[in-house]
Amino acid sequence: MNILDFYGRFPTEERCREHFRAIREKQGIVCKKCKCGKHYWLKAKWQWQCCECGFRTGLRSGTVMESSKLPILKWYLAMAFMSFSKKGVSACELQRQLGHSRYESIWRMMHKIREAMGKRDDLYNLEGMIEFDEGFFEKATKKGTKLRRGKGSQKQVNVAVMAESTPLEDLETGKNEKHFRYLKMKALQSQKADAVNKTIKENLDKLSIVFSDKSKSYVDIADFVEAHYSEKSDTVSAGSTLKWVHIQISNAKRDFLGKYHKISGKHLQRYLDEFCYKVNRRYFGKNLFNRVLVAISTQYWYVSG
Numbered sequence: 001m002n003i004l005d006f007y008g009r010f011p012t013e014e015r016c017r018e019h020f021r022a023i024r025e026k027q028g029i030v031c032k033k034c035k036c037g038k039h040y041w042l043k044a045k046w047q048w049q050c051c052e053c054g055f056r057t058g059l060r061s062g063t064v065m066e067s068s069k070l071p072i073l074k075w076y077l078a079m080a081f082m083s084f085s086k087k088g089v090s091a092c093e094l095q096r097q098l099g100h101s102r103y104e105s106i107w108r109m110m111h112k113i114r115e116a117m118g119k120r121d122d123l124y125n126l127e128g129m130i131e132f133d134e135g136f137f138e139k140a141t142k143k144g145t146k147l148r149r150g151k152g153s154q155k156q157v158n159v160a161v162m163a164e165s166t167p168l169e170d171l172e173t174g175k176n177e178k179h180f181r182y183l184k185m186k187a188l189q190s191q192k193a194d195a196v197n198k199t200i201k202e203n204l205d206k207l208s209i210v211f212s213d214k215s216k217s218y219v220d221i222a223d224f225v226e227a228h229y230s231e232k233s234d235t236v237s238a239g240s241t242l243k244w245v246h247i248q249i250s251n252a253k254r255d256f257l258g259k260y261h262k263i264s265g266k267h268l269q270r271y272l273d274e275f276c277y278k279v280n281r282r283y284f285g286k287n288l289f290n291r292v293l294v295a296i297s298t299q300y301w302y303v304s305g
Contacts, residue, residue, distance in 0.1 A: 001286045006080050016072040017046070021059060023297050030299055031055050032062065062299040064112040070105060074098055078109055079296070083288040086278060090259045111270050113296060118273030120295040121280065126182055127205035131163045131242050132212040132221070134188070135249035140262030157265045158188045159272065160199045163244040165211075180244045182280050185252065185272040187265070193217045200224045211241050248279065 010016050021041075029039045029048050033055040039048035047056045060066045065075055077098055081089045089097075091107040100106055136156040164181035184203050188195045196217045201224050204210070208225045212218050213233035222228035231241050252275050256263060263271055277295075281288055 001080065001289050002084065003080070005286075006077070006289075010073065010076055013071050013073045016076050017059065020072055020293075020297065023293055024059070024063075027294065027297055027299075029057055030062075031057065064116045064296045068109065068112075070109060074100070075109065075113075075296075076293075078106070079113060079292045080289055082110065082113060082274070083278070083292050086282075087255060087258060088274065088278070111267065113292065114270035114274045116295040116298070117277035117292070118270065120298065121184065121273065121277055124182075125203055125205045126162055126164050126184055127208055128164055128181075129166055130204055130208050130210045130225075131161075131165045131245045132200075132210050132218070133161055133242050133245045133249075134191075134215070134217075135159045135161050135185075135245075135252070137187075137253065137256070137263075137268060139265040139268060157268050158191050159249075159268075160184075160186045160188055160196065161245045161249055162186075162199075162203060163248060165244045178243055180247075183244075183248055183276050185248075185276050187269045187272065191217060193220055196221070197224060213242065251275075251279075 010019065025041075028037055030037055031039070031050040031053065034050065034053045036050050036052040038051040039057065040051065041047075042049055042056070045056070047058050049056050058066075060068065060072075065072070068075070078094060081094055081097060091103065091110050094110065095103050095106040098106065135158075137159055138155060139157050162184045164183075165178045166181065168177055168179050186199050186203065188199065193216070197220050200210070200221055204225055206225060209227045209229070210221055210225050212221065212228070212230050214230045215233075218228070218230060252272070255275060256271060260271075278288070281291055284291055
């Protein structure tokens with residue numbers, strides 16, 4: 001989808017509201033009070049009413065748009081700009097494109113969209129053969145240190161990177177390579193084994209086979225998956241065993257450096273969520289906007305519960 005296609009589909013706030021209503025009804029409305037899934041639409045109120053208890057659910061209720069005063073058209077435009085290209089857009093640029101007066105409102109809206117992307121991906125665990133390693137992402141300090149390449153100890157956030165990587169062999173050439181499928185990145189609270197173990201348990205299927213280097217933090221991984229194989233970290237393992245995690249770490253750093261002046265450690269996870277969400281749906285093309293719509297319209301309080 002490009003900007004001309006967007007305005008052809010959503011020229012007014014009313015059209016966006018009607019479309020969002022259709023998306024939510026397709027997803028299914030669940031009553032917060034009694035968990036009933038049967039509702040009827042009150043056109044005059046722009047609300048659904050539960051057939052069981054009579055509790056009413058607003059158009060935005062239960063979604064990331066709840067309590068937001070921004071028009072749905074601006075939410076749609078934000079999702080469009082965030083999904084138009086692989087690189088996305090910064091809050092400052094989106095504020096300029098939308099002609100909005102307050103930067104903070106646009107910044108919060110984008111983070112809510114990123115949060116919805118992360119929750120959507122959290123519904124699924126990686127499975128099969130998994131590459132696992134850690135990347136160090138520069139974080140901004142209180143003095144406003146900008147993002148930089150390289151290592152910097154206390155100014156960095158440790159991020160667990162997990163990639164589904166299936167070995168393939170070309171029958172004609174006999175060449176072996178790895179096919180990359182899905183990606184997850186999770187900011188770690190520490191570099192200790194407990195933080196790594198928690199991440200493995202929450203994001204990988206129990207029958208997975210994990211490949212990593214020989215870090216001391218990875219000694220317990222085998223307790224949570226089918227098998228764990230480790231190799232000494234060197235240029236050979238980086239280019240073969242852990243090929244895709246290193247490629248995605250590099251891609252993420254380059255993506256962040258190209259868009260943002262600085263990222264605080266507190267909010268890094270949301271930027272990682274957006275990056276992974278778009279990588280995992282890299283073949284969706286024009287349909288990526290529709291997938292983001294599904295993500296923000298889902299009642300996660302019900303799905304996760």
